Amino acid sequence: MQPSIQPVHGRPVAPPLIGGEIPLIDVSDFLAGVSGAAEKAAAELRYAFEKVGFYYLAGHGVPRKLIDDTYEAAARFHAQPMEAKLALKVDEHNIGYMPIAEKAPPNAAAQGKKPSQNEAYFLRRERDARDPDVISGRRFHAPNKWPADLPGFRDTALEYIATLEKLCQKLVKLYALALDLPETYFDACFAKPHMILRMSRYPQIDGADESVESLVPHTDSGFMTLLPPNKVQGLSILLPDGRWMDAPGLEDAFVVNGGDILHRWSNERFLSTPHRVRNVSGQLRYAIPFFCDPDHDTMIECLPSCQSAETPAKYPPIKFGDYALWFAAQRYGHMSKVQAPSETEIAPGERATSRWQA
Numbered sequence: 621m622q623p624s625i626q627p628v629h630g631r632p633v634a635p636p637l638i639g640g641e642i643p644l645i646d647v648s649d650f651l652a653g654v655s656g657a658a659e660k661a662a663a664e665l666r667y668a669f670e671k672v673g674f675y676y677l678a679g680h681g682v683p684r685k686l687i688d689d690t691y692e693a694a695a696r697f698h699a700q701p702m703e704a705k706l707a708l709k710v711d712e713h714n715i716g717y718m719p720i721a722e723k724a725p726p727n728a729a730a731q732g733k734k735p736s737q738n739e740a741y742f743l744r745r746e747r748d749a750r751d752p753d754v755i756s757g758r759r760f761h762a763p764n765k766w767p768a769d770l771p772g773f774r775d776t777a778l779e780y781i782a783t784l785e786k787l788c789q790k791l792v793k794l795y796a797l798a799l800d801l802p803e804t805y806f807d808a809c810f811a812k813p814h815m816i817l818r819m820s821r822y823p824q825i826d827g828a829d830e831s832v833e834s835l836v837p838h839t840d841s842g843f844m845t846l847l848p849p850n851k852v853q854g855l856s857i858l859l860p861d862g863r864w865m866d867a868p869g870l871e872d873a874f875v876v877n878g879g880d881i882l883h884r885w886s887n888e889r890f891l892s893t894p895h896r897v898r899n900v901s902g903q904l905r906y907a908i909p910f911f912c913d914p915d916h917d918t919m920i921e922c923l924p925s926c927q928s929a930e931t932p933a934k935y936p937p938i939k940f941g942d943y944a945l946w947f948a949a950q951r952y953g954h955m956s957k958v959q960a961p962s963e964t965e966i967a968p969g970e971r972a973t974s975r976w977q978a
């Protein structure tokens with residue numbers, strides 16, 4: 621019999637802190653169904669999101685070999701000739717290969733930065749030509765663009781995506797509990813989550829030039845980002861006190877953060893924390909972040925547990941798909957000419973980044 625899971629009202633519980641700052645949350649007992657484990661992990665998750673916006677996820681159950689194979693797949697993809705990669709050039713659904721930009725997109729230019737120095741290849745949920753959303757041309761619901769000559773690449777990438785999808789569908793129960801909601805609160809909108817696997821390759825940069833970053837400081841747009849352990853470091857996190865902290869690499873833990881939609885949905889209770897990448901390691905760096913968001917029909921409307929007479933909702937409701945399109949049009953040069961909802965429609969208000977720059 622499944623143990624009953626109780627709400628976790630009360631103060632957040634401090635988990636162990638890596639580097640004295642970033643919580644480490646072990647979910648192995650929760651995933652094994654141990655009584656009381658969900659409540660404990662949820663209380664720690666609440667601490668992580670109210671204080672930092674990032675945490676290390678241990679006990680996740682994702683096989684090391686699958687992670688290694690996916691890094692290897694990313695390296696194989698980017699080792700192809702440029703001609704082969706450009707044959708899969710990123711499209712209006714943000715699927716495919718994106719070379720290093722020639723012109724800084726708005727978020728980089730606004731910070732006086734040159735374009736982020738990384739190439740990226742984007743995969744989303746696998747769809748075929750018979751998928752109704754493909755037939756109707758629904759934005760961000762198009763087929764993936766697979767490389768022609770990389771045996772085993774597709775199978776590895778799809779296994780990684782499927783494994784992380786299942787993990788995220790379990791983790792959202794902890795997010796619900798951490799937000800004083802029933803544990804099943806997010807289940808429906810993550811029944812078929814919107815997912816992005818980004819395979820990035822970072823050349824090394826000149827660390828002395830402040831205008832050049834591997835990935836310029838930014839907050840993520842969505843609900844949940846998972847970064848598997850990386851042999852080559854480079855990620856830094858902007859702590860709430862304004863210090864940049866290099867995130868230590870842990871051998872078996874994912875680095876997980878929330879994004880702007882979690883921040884907005886929770887009425888700014890859960891943080892969306894700025895971060896950046898600087899690859900000064902002297903070698904190529906690869907990253908395989910997985911972004912897991914609610915399906916695009918989900919209405920992002922202030923969660924009932926995050927508003928009160930004293931703390932009314934700060935943002936109007938929006939559909940997640942509209943928000944995702946608005947964000948992509950702002951962030952990516954190749955999306956800038958796509959018709960997207962206006963700033964006024966999305967009414968983003970004051971975003972996490974601007975709050976911490978004040």
Ligand SMILES: [Fe+2]
Binds near residue numbers: 838839895
């Ligand atoms: Fe990010």
